[in-house]
Amino acid sequence: QVQLVESGGGLVQAGASLRLSCAASGRTFSNYAMAWFRQAPGKEREFVAFINWSGTSTDYADSVKGRFTISRDNVPNMVYLQMNSLKPDDTAVYYCAAKGGYSRIPYATSMYDGWGQGTQVTVSS
DSSP: OOEEEEEOOEEEETTOOEEEEEEEESSOGGGOEEEEEEEOTTSOOEEEEEEOTTSSOEEEOTTTTTTEEEEEETTTTEEEEEEOSOOGGGOEEEEEEEESOOSSOOOSGGGOSEEOOOEEEEEEO
8 A cells, every 4th residue: 555645735825825745655656546635624525636647637626727736756756736826715634645546537535545644724815
C-alpha cells in the first residue's frame, strides 16, 4: 500500500494562492492514479481533482474548475494541487488519495486505496 503525506496548507485571504503537496512512499507510485479531496466542518468529504498515473488525464469538481490545477512528478513521488483565486468556501481539510486501478474516474471516497492525514486550508474573507 502507498503511504501519503500532505503539506502546504495554511491561512490566506480570499483571492490568494496556495500550492499543496503530497509525498508518496511504499508501492510503485507510478502505478497509482491520484486525487485530492476536501472536507469542510460538518460536511462530507468531497472530490476536488483527479490525475491518472501518467499525468495525461485530469478531472475537476465544477466548483474548482479554472482555479485549481492538479499535477504530478513520478520521480520523485509527488502530487500537487495549485489553488488560485481562493474563496472562503474553499476552507477545508484537504486530503491526498491513491487509487491502484480503475476503469472509470473514481469520484467516491470508498474507491480509493490510501489516504494522507490531511492539511488544513483556511481562506478568510
